[in-house]
């Protein structure tokens with residue numbers, strides 16, 4: 001057993017210098033720098049931090065609250081709720097919107113599979129809709145897929161590209177549907193000058209390491225409606241630490257239910273705050289690099305640059321070339337990869353990838369956690385199940401099969417952009433290129 005002095009040093013502070021140094025070690029500093037830092041920190045160490053997002057004692061920083069306030073301001077909405085991932089943001093949003101057994105939710109056939117599978121997790125029926133050439137939800141097909149059982153639409157701003165939010169919101173209003181914007185891949189993007197994620201009832205963001213901002217793992221839900229915000233809070237912390245009086249009786253029916261624990265920690269929020277400060281700069285650099293590359297692409301070739309619902313609002317993480325057929329896309333994809341360009345085909349029957357619906361075996365195979373097969377077999381569901389198959393959205397497969405994405409980094413310099421444009425120019429030889437343009441929504 002350690003002596004009393006050591007015990008006091010080790011356990012007097014529940015989270016002390018050792019834990020902070022462990023976090024700092026993630027940044028791979030040299031051992032000598034670590035030693036110097038530890039010395040300074042030990043000398044100045046005052047009190048153990050409060051890492052839990054609720055019950056923050058006076059005089060302690062509340063990073064989660066600060067992150068939420070900064071994010072809400074940036075998005076131009078009254079409420080932002082920090083959670084631990086975009087997956088949990090989506091599930092909490094569906095729960096808050098009252099989606100459950102018997103309901104259908106429409107989702108585009110091109111998105112990371114989570115946007116669709118989370119509907120099954122919420123015990124509702126996912127209905128897949130086609131994308132159009134903007135690579136986002138096609139409003140025409142969306143409206144065709146609406147039935148009496150449709151409760152919500154998940155609009156996904158894929159690879160930094162805004163959905164046609166005017167049309168989607170118009171349809172949602174007409175049919176009285178909730179709109180959840182999956183903004184995991186487009187944080188900082190906008191549509192007609194308005195922050196993506198601020199159009200619908202809930203905007204869901206991801207801060208996993210592959211997104212525009214990251215804090216390792218994390219998410220945020222943006223909201224305009226206080227009641228939905230309350231229900232999201234209830235879902236993300238069913239232990240009810242979020243409530244003004246934790247164990248008090250329900251203030252309004254629907255406030256309390258069996259939810260989850262999706263709380264964000266102060267450590268993640270602290271990183272999120274620093275990241276958020278860089279957002280404008282990141283988006284500016286992405287757009288500048290995207291424009292530099294596009295400016296260098298010669299306007300003749302086998303491809304055209306896919307149109308955008310709002311070119312100015314794109315987050316700028318991608319430029320997508322659309323070829324006349326999949327074979328040409330495959331050839332160009334290989335040539336670009338061979339030239340060391342960060343790029344990729346958006347769909348190929350030979351390339352397994354959970355961003356395209358033909359590979360969503362979770363949905364197509366109606367895979368569920370337990371054998372009875374709910375929600376697909378749920379007696380509350382009175383509709384006609386979609387005929388899930390790997391070719392149920394042929395337009396989406398066709399568009400994606402002919403597309404090659406060039407991934408843009410904010411770290412590119414002018415020379416990188418020139419090289420990328422040159423590599424693109426050398427893979428094509430087609431008659432007429434069509435410049436990137438706006439499309440009517």
Ligand SMILES: Cc1ncc(COP(=O)(O)O)c(C=O)c1O
Nearest residue numbers: 085086087112114184206207208
């Ligand atoms: C479109 C989309 N939605 C949701 C998610 C899930 O995000 P998270 O990893 O934060 O749960 C992702 C992650 O890749 C995504 O790309």
